[in-house]
Amino acid sequence: SHQLMCEVGTGNGGSIGGISWLPASLSKLLIKGGTVVNAHRQERGDVYVEDGIIVAVKPNIKVGDEVMVLDATGMPGGIDPHTHLDAEFMGTVAVDDFFSGQAAALAGGTTMHIDFVHPVNGSLMSGFEAYEKKASKSCMDYGFHMVIRHWDESVSKEMEIMVKENGINSFKFFMVYKGTFMVDDKVLLRGMKRCKSLGALAMVHAENGDAVFEGQKRMIELGITVPEGHALSRPPMLEAEATMRAIRLASFMNTPLYVVHVMCIDAMEEIAKARKTGEPVVSGLVLDDSKLWDPDFITAAKQDFRYVMSPPIRESGHNKALQAALSTGVLHLVGTDHCTFSSSQKAFGIDDFRKIPNGVNGIEERMHLVWDTMVESSQISVTDYVRITSTECARIFNIYPRKGAILVGSDADIIIFNELRNKSKISSFENQYEFFQGKVEVTISRGRIVWKDDELKVAPGSGKYIPMPPFGFLFDGIEKTDAKLISSFKAPVHRFKSDV
Ligand SMILES: NC(=O)NCCC(=O)O
Ligand SMILES: [Zn+2]
Numbered sequence: 001s002h003q004l005m006c007e008v009g010t011g012n013g014g015s016i017g018g019i020s021w022l023p024a025s026l027s028k029l030l031i032k033g034g035t036v037v038n039a040h041r042q043e044r045g046d047v048y049v050e051d052g053i054i055v056a057v058k059p060n061i062k063v064g065d066e067v068m069v070l071d072a073t074g075m076p077g078g079i080d081p082h083t084h085l086d087a088e089f090m091g092t093v094a095v096d097d098f099f100s101g102q103a104a105a106l107a108g109g110t111t112m113h114i115d116f117v118h119p120v121n122g123s124l125m126s127g128f129e130a131y132e133k134k135a136s137k138s139c140m141d142y143g144f145h146m147v148i149r150h151w152d153e154s155v156s157k158e159m160e161i162m163v164k165e166n167g168i169n170s171f172k173f174f175m176v177y178k179g180t181f182m183v184d185d186k187v188l189l190r191g192m193k194r195c196k197s198l199g200a201l202a203m204v205h206a207e208n209g210d211a212v213f214e215g216q217k218r219m220i221e222l223g224i225t226v227p228e229g230h231a232l233s234r235p236p237m238l239e240a241e242a243t244m245r246a247i248r249l250a251s252f253m254n255t256p257l258y259v260v261h262v263m264c265i266d267a268m269e270e271i272a273k274a275r276k277t278g279e280p281v282v283s284g285l286v287l288d289d290s291k292l293w294d295p296d297f298i299t300a301a302k303q304d305f306r307y308v309m310s311p312p313i314r315e316s317g318h319n320k321a322l323q324a325a326l327s328t329g330v331l332h333l334v335g336t337d338h339c340t341f342s343s344s345q346k347a348f349g350i351d352d353f354r355k356i357p358n359g360v361n362g363i364e365e366r367m368h369l370v371w372d373t374m375v376e377s378s379q380i381s382v383t384d385y386v387r388i389t390s391t392e393c394a395r396i397f398n399i400y401p402r403k404g405a406i407l408v409g410s411d412a413d414i415i416i417f418n419e420l421r422n423k424s425k426i427s428s429f430e431n432q433y434e435f436f437q438g439k440v441e442v443t444i445s446r447g448r449i450v451w452k453d454d455e456l457k458v459a460p461g462s463g464k465y466i467p468m469p470p471f472g473f474l475f476d477g478i479e480k481t482d483a484k485l486i487s488s489f490k491a492p493v494h495r496f497k498s499d500v
């Protein structure tokens, strides 16, 4: 497991969860002698950082003795668009909070994540405030998406407040989890319409919730209560149906759409046809369900629960197809859906797969897994690696080039990339990868070296909330297509009653 730096601090030092900490100091920093890798190109050059901001990117930068110098190639730190830290879900709370999850992320080369705020008692503002509190121990930069669970006037008004005053530019709709998070098409349509007027991106978890509910009943009636029932109850066709429906509804409203955790070929093909934004997650890209069907009962029983997420991890073949879609630009950026539970939490579903808290890990492993799966296999270039792990996320959520790039003026979120630690929690990727082929040697978060020599120096409270402004690039051209649509509605005057 990675070592948390446990120096007893002076000044602002302190202790959290029994761990004492010392803040990493802000310093002047020069990354020298290597290549700077951005999504738009690689170039020879040095990167000079002051007060957390990149102030120069060019060859042969000269600095004084007071400046710390690292010899290496830098690339932008990863941005994970999809995490659930400290999330209340399925009657329990995910084990990684904003401190432990982010510490793991930094050790794995991710320097920002976007988490999902749930309303509290129907109020978006109360939900936002609750998440501000959860995130107050952050040691890494973060942003928020907001979940919409019901519709009324106050939700509509609060959406505006969230966008205009609270830095939220994306709203997520669950088309599944009947009885808790699920919304129907009516709510989805109203939500999409409101998103469009505010310049906010509509996001969907696309599975047909009513059909999943029927599928689960069918499994229980057949006496299938084991974790395999989870996958059998919600086959790819249900993910594809909801993906197709959400895409068509978004096209009908003429507003952009972002489909989270695309897990199967069938759903990916709907996205390919529609040119909407699709996010695969590392579990879907690298895992398959074969462990679920292991004839060795002991192995299977050990593995099953940690593979349970929604939509399910599919049979072998879907993963390779999702990789191919990512390499050709059909899918756009990689998330994790990091939502971790302990073995004892997973065991809530020992007699009934419906009670297994859904979720897998990945926030620490994502950068390494994507490197091995996509770059080492020669499916994508290093610049594309930066694009799908960082830059595209920053662009979509409208925080580029502050994040997602090594450019003058950008936040100094940089990794020096050159084997897996953190086994404190159960991992969905154990046995899958014994060794990583690349390694994040150093992570720099807004100019602070937070990960180096396998040591993590993190300070709770040092992470910053990154507000995300509306009307990102996905909204470009929407007005024009709206006008074209309206002009195509030729008034059917000859059919007015008075004419007859
Ligand atoms: N995906 C999952 O199984 N758990 C996290 C919540 C969600 O994204 O649906
Ligand atoms: Zn989901």
Ligand SMILES: [Zn+2]
Binding pocket: 082, 083, 084, 337
């Ligand atoms: Zn999720």
